[in-house]
Amino acid sequence: MTTDFNVAMSGLNFRTPLLTGSGTFGYGDEFLSLIDYAPFGGIVTKSLSVRPRPGNPPPRICETPGGGVINSIGLANPGVEAFLAEKAGILPVKETKVFLSIFGETVEEFVTVMSRLETLEGISGYELNLSCPNVKQGGISIGGDSSAIAETVRECRNITDKFIAVKLTPHHTQVAPLAEAAAKNGASALTMINTLVGMMIDVETRMPLLGTVTGGYSGLPLKPVALAKVWQASKAVDIPIWASGGIVNGLDCIEFLLAGATGLQLGSVLFADPYSPGRILEEMDDYCRRHGVKSVEELIGALEKP
Amino acid sequence: MIPPIAEIGLVRESIEISPNLWDISIEAPRLASVTRAGQFAHVRVSAGFDPFLRRPLSIGPIAGDVLRLIFHIRGEGTRLLAAKRSGDTIDLIGPLGHPINVPKGHNPIIFLTGGIGVVPLQILDDQMPKERERVFILGVRSAFTIPLSLSEAMQRNILWASDDGSLGYHGNTVQLLKNVVDGLSADKKPLVIACGPAGMLRGMKKFCIERNIPSLVSLEVPMGCGVGACQSCAVPRSDGKGYYLVCKDGPVFDCLDILLETASLP
Ligand SMILES: Cc1cc2nc3c(=O)[nH]c(=O)nc-3n(C[C@H](O)[C@H](O)[C@H](O)COP(=O)(O)OP(=O)(O)OC[C@H]3O[C@@H](n4cnc5c(N)ncnc54)[C@H](O)[C@@H]3O)c2cc1C
Ligand SMILES: Cc1cc2nc3c(=O)[nH]c(=O)nc-3n(C[C@H](O)[C@H](O)[C@H](O)COP(=O)(O)O)c2cc1C
Ligand code: FES
Numbered sequence: 040m041t042t043d044f045n046v047a048m049s050g051l052n053f054r055t056p057l058l059t060g061s062g063t064f065g066y067g068d069e070f071l072s073l074i075d076y077a078p079f080g081g082i083v084t085k086s087l088s089v090r091p092r093p094g095n096p097p098p099r100i101c102e103t104p105g106g107g108v109i110n111s112i113g114l115a116n117p118g119v120e121a122f123l124a125e126k127a128g129i130l131p132v133k134e135t136k137v138f139l140s141i142f143g144e145t146v147e148e149f150v151t152v153m154s155r156l157e158t159l160e161g162i163s164g165y166e167l168n169l170s171c172p173n174v175k176q177g178g179i180s181i182g183g184d185s186s187a188i189a190e191t192v193r194e195c196r197n198i199t200d201k202f203i204a205v206k207l208t209p210h211h212t213q214v215a216p217l218a219e220a221a222a223k224n225g226a227s228a229l230t231m232i233n234t235l236v237g238m239m240i241d242v243e244t245r246m247p248l249l250g251t252v253t254g255g256y257s258g259l260p261l262k263p264v265a266l267a268k269v270w271q272a273s274k275a276v277d278i279p280i281w282a283s284g285g286i287v288n289g290l291d292c293i294e295f296l297l298a299g300a301t302g303l304q305l306g307s308v309l310f311a312d313p314y315s316p317g318r319i320l321e322e323m324d325d326y327c328r329r330h331g332v333k334s335v336e337e338l339i340g341a342l343e344k345p
Numbered sequence: 346m347i348p349p350i351a352e353i354g355l356v357r358e359s360i361e362i363s364p365n366l367w368d369i370s371i372e373a374p375r376l377a378s379v380t381r382a383g384q385f386a387h388v389r390v391s392a393g394f395d396p397f398l399r400r401p402l403s404i405g406p407i408a409g410d411v412l413r414l415i416f417h418i419r420g421e422g423t424r425l426l427a428a429k430r431s432g433d434t435i436d437l438i439g440p441l442g443h444p445i446n447v448p449k450g451h452n453p454i455i456f457l458t459g460g461i462g463v464v465p466l467q468i469l470d471d472q473m474p475k476e477r478e479r480v481f482i483l484g485v486r487s488a489f490t491i492p493l494s495l496s497e498a499m500q501r502n503i504l505w506a507s508d509d510g511s512l513g514y515h516g517n518t519v520q521l522l523k524n525v526v527d528g529l530s531a532d533k534k535p536l537v538i539a540c541g542p543a544g545m546l547r548g549m550k551k552f553c554i555e556r557n558i559p560s561l562v563s564l565e566v567p568m569g570c571g572v573g574a575c576q577s578c579a580v581p582r583s584d585g586k587g588y589y590l591v592c593k594d595g596p597v598f599d600c601l602d603i604l605l606e607t608a609s610l611p
Contacts, residue, residue, distance in 0.1 A: 065574030069593075072348035073438065073572070085574075093587030097609045100569050100577035106395040110569065115576040115588070250609060258397050287394050310569045311389065311397055313438070314351065 040320065042327040043334040046080065046301050048279040049227035051163060051202055053080030053136065053302070056292070056335060057316055060283050060306030061086055061140035061166060061206070062112065066122070068129045070313060078316035081136035083204075083304065086168045087156070088141075089148045091118035095173060096250035101239050106259030108307045109237045111251040113173045114142050119152045127159055136163040138204060142171060146181075146191045153195050164202025167191060170233035172208070172255045182208045182233075185220035196225030204281055204302075206230035207272075209264050215275035222276040228302065230281040231268040235261060257307045261285040266298050273299025273340060287315065289322020296338040349438050349572055352376050356433045357411060363490050365418040366461070367427045371435055374410040381444035382469035383563060383597045387571035388414065389436035390422040400426065401568050401592070403465040403540075404440060406497075415464045415492060441571050442596045445469055445561065451536035453478040455525065457549055459518055459541025460485060461492050465563050465596075466540055470501060480504060480525055484518035484541065487511045519548035526556060536560070538597075543610035550600045560600040566591050566610060580608045 044055040059082045064070060066084045076082070094115025101109050117125065130137050139156050143149035149167060156162065169182030169191065181187045192205055205221040207214070209232040218229055234255025239248040247253075265284025273280050281302035282295035292303045308315050323335065332338060354373035362368050376386065387399040400422045405413035418424050429435060447454060447469070454477060456466045463483050470481065481503045485491050488511040491498060505513025506521040514521045522537070529535060539549050540563035553560040569577035573593030580589050581604040589595065589603065 063570070063575060065570075069570070069572045069574040073351055085576075091587075094576055094579060097579045097581075097588075098567055098611075099579055100398075100567050100575075102396055102398055104395070106393075106397045108397050108569070110575075110577060112576045115579070259394055307397065307569075308394070310571075310575065311394055311399060 040324040042324045042332065044320065044323075045334070046336055048301055049202060051136065055080040055320060056296070056301060056303045057319065058138070058281060058302050058304045059083050059309065060304040061168060063306045063309050066126045066129065067131060068126070070309070073313040074309070075317060076131055076135045078320045079135055080302070081138055081163060083138045083140055083166050084130070085116055086114050086140040086142035086171070087116050087119050087122055087152055088114060088143060089119060089151050091121060092116055098248060098250050101248035103237070103239060103256070103260065107237070107256055107261070108258040109239060109249060109254040109256050110234070111173050111249040111254035113251070114171055119155045123155065123159070137161070138164050138166050138202065140166040140168050140206075142168040146187070146194055149191050150194050150198060154198050157199055162201065164204065164227065165195070165199070166204040166206055166230060167195060168206050168233070170206050170208035172234055172236045172253070173251065182217070183211055185216045188217055189220040189224045192221050192224040192226050202227040204228040204230050206233055206283070208233050209235055209268050214268055214271040218272045218275045222278050226278060228279045228281055229272050229276065230283055230304065231272050232261075232265050232284050235264060257284070259285050259287065262291060266294060269295055269300045270298040270342070287312070289319045289326060292319060292323055293326050293338060296335060297340070297342045299340040299342070301339055346443060347379055347440070349441055350375055352437050352439075354435045354437050356429045356431055356435055358431055359427070359429055361427070362492065362494060366415070366490070366492055367418065368413060368415045368494070369426070369429060370411050370413050371437070372410050373412055373437060376404070376437060376439050377407050377410050377412045380404045380407060380412065380440040380468075382472050383445035383465050384440035384442050385465070385596060386414070386437045386439035387441060387568070388426065390425045396422050398569065399438070399571060401441070401565070401571060404468065405464045406467050406471060415461065417461050438571060441592055443594075445538065445563075445597045447473065447538070448536065448559070451534050451559070453480050453529075453533065453535055455479070455522065455535050455537045456481045457518055457522055457537050457539040457541070457545070458483045459545045460490075462539070462541030462563070463492050466538060467497075467501070469538070482506065482518050482521055482525065484521070484545065485512060517548070518545055519552055522549065523552060526558065539563070546610070547605050550605050553600060561597050562600050562603070562605065563597045564591050564595055564603070564610065568592055
């Protein structure tokens with residue numbers, strides 16, 4: 040490959056724009072024998088909360104025709120203390136940038152988790168999950184209110200100098216006020232977007248396909264929505280945007296870069312194709328060579344006006 | 346446990362053994378050499394992403410470099426898989442889950458299977474020392490829907506139960522299990538290993554608890570990653586401490602550890 044994949048973001052250099060989407064990659068250990076870390080600029084781990092969360096009643100995953108997936112995991116995670124005791128040691132912090140995703144029901148919970156994680160060495164930063172559709176408190180309810188976003192980001196910024204990405208929900212027509220609230224209070228990047236709320240029904244049994252009836256919709260159908268939100272957010276703020284939603288190949292990545300993204304998260308695609316990271320870089324390289332692009336940074340926000 | 350490996354298998358043969366029931370032989374030397382009874386493969390069904398997810402399928406009997414997937418056509422994913430022909434490739438991740446660990450000190454081992462649930466227990470039957478006493482119960486709808494080739498069915502010495510009475514015992518497998526257990530001499534310490542429809546598993550658990558017989562179940566639930574990373578495949582624990590993951594902690598569990606009664610099983 041001849042293309043320069045390095046991207047700089049808020050003082051950090053990433054060897055490629057590729058990242059993992061929180062919750063689709065666990066804490067990195069399960070996929071170790073299948074996924075090569077080399078194509079990734081960084082990984083984002085499953086959201087951690089103060090206390091362990093058992094997660095939602097099953098079934099927790101279903102598909103939609105047209106390449107969609109709906110999940111209702113409910114942020115199942117061992118809690119920050121068990122994570123520190125059992126999982127933190129296996130993170131590949133030396134070779135890959137690691138961003139720990141944090142979830143809280145209140146601003147205080149975000150701060151508590153982050154202050155515990157600050158004790159870890161070698162972590163590059165955090166992603167604040169202000170957008171999970173599968174929990175009653177926190178998540179979307181904080182992420183839909185610009186003053187709550189502002190307060191959460193400000194309080195977290197007070198306790199760390201590290202990179203903070205803020206992950207937003209697509210469930211608001213106005214992206215700009217939410218994006219600005221995060222950017223003005225110390226966010227290093229915005230992640231656009233978390234899943235959309237979705238639902239499927241088995242008409243034969245009249246039962247919903249998920250235990251919680253509705254869940255978070257990801258996969259191919261999310262891409263146009265994510266592209267629009269990335270584009271709107273990149274117009275509203277100057278901090279880098281991490282794209283999340285429906286990326287399965289190199290041309291999807293090119294689209295997101297053109298729309299203004301700097302980071303590119305691979306989510307559900309890792310379930311179907313754990314080897315996609317290498318393939319995606321090759322497909323991007325192929326595009327760049329065809330178009331005389333030397334560095335992927337040239338593509339960021341390079342959308343032509345209609 | 347060995348970590349999951351990725352292998353592109355080569356389809357050798359694909360047979361419709363009875364209507365909508367397919368048996369595909371796949372040359373996959375790495376997987377064939379390390380897979381043990383009870384483990385499964387996560388199988389890519391489409392070259393693109395529609396359907397998006399892989400399909401979990403038990404790894405069936407292994408001969409040399411060749412393993413078999415035996416499955417019912419249920420929806421789009423298994424339909425695409427059934428369209429594979431000799432010479433096609435197939436993208437597999439495996440072996441996933443824990444092998445079945447048959448506790449010592451029990452005899453006979455009773456395999457209680459319903460329909461396609463026979464698949465994982467065929468390898469166990471093959472891999473278990475010949476001197477271990479076993480009873481193999483297989484329930485089917487009728488004599489026309491048996492999930493095995495005729496020669497295999499003969500070789501395994503199966504006790505059949507059929508819903509319509511066209512093969513073996515007329516009735517369900519749990520009733521047949523009861524007859525088998527009632528016929529055992531008092532010094533026997535049976536163990537039941539079951540795989541099949543949810544109704545059969547629940548009936549089996551209830552019976553085994555009444556008779557104080559230990560039992561293992563192999564479970565099927567929808568999966569995302571298949572490797573323990575996404576938490577999609579949860580089943581409720583009976584100790585109230587949340588959930589086990591079928592892909593990582595299972596797929597075989599001690600019946601007493603799982604709330605089978607309320608678990609959502611497709
Ligand atoms: C560990 C394990 C071993 C299995 N072994 C076998 C086997 O040897 N032979 C066999 O015929 N079937 C087996 N199954 C069930 C098999 O995975 C499903 O029949 C298959 O996924 C259905 O896919 P589909 O696209 O045809 O059906 P659809 O109904 O269209 O599938 C839609 C979605 O639901 C999921 N799904 C539907 N039914 C099931 C189910 N029963 N279990 C898990 N996921 C389901 C699919 O994977 C898919 O994501 C096994 C399941 C598990 C978990
Ligand atoms: C099974 C599953 C679990 C997820 N868990 C989390 C999570 O814990 N935290 C989070 O911020 N996003 C979570 N997500 C959302 C993804 O990170 C990603 O934003 C979303 O799936 C859209 O991207 P995709 O279409 O590439 O999957 C999860 C998604 C899936 C499919
Ligand atoms: S399927 Fe992902 S954890 Fe089991």
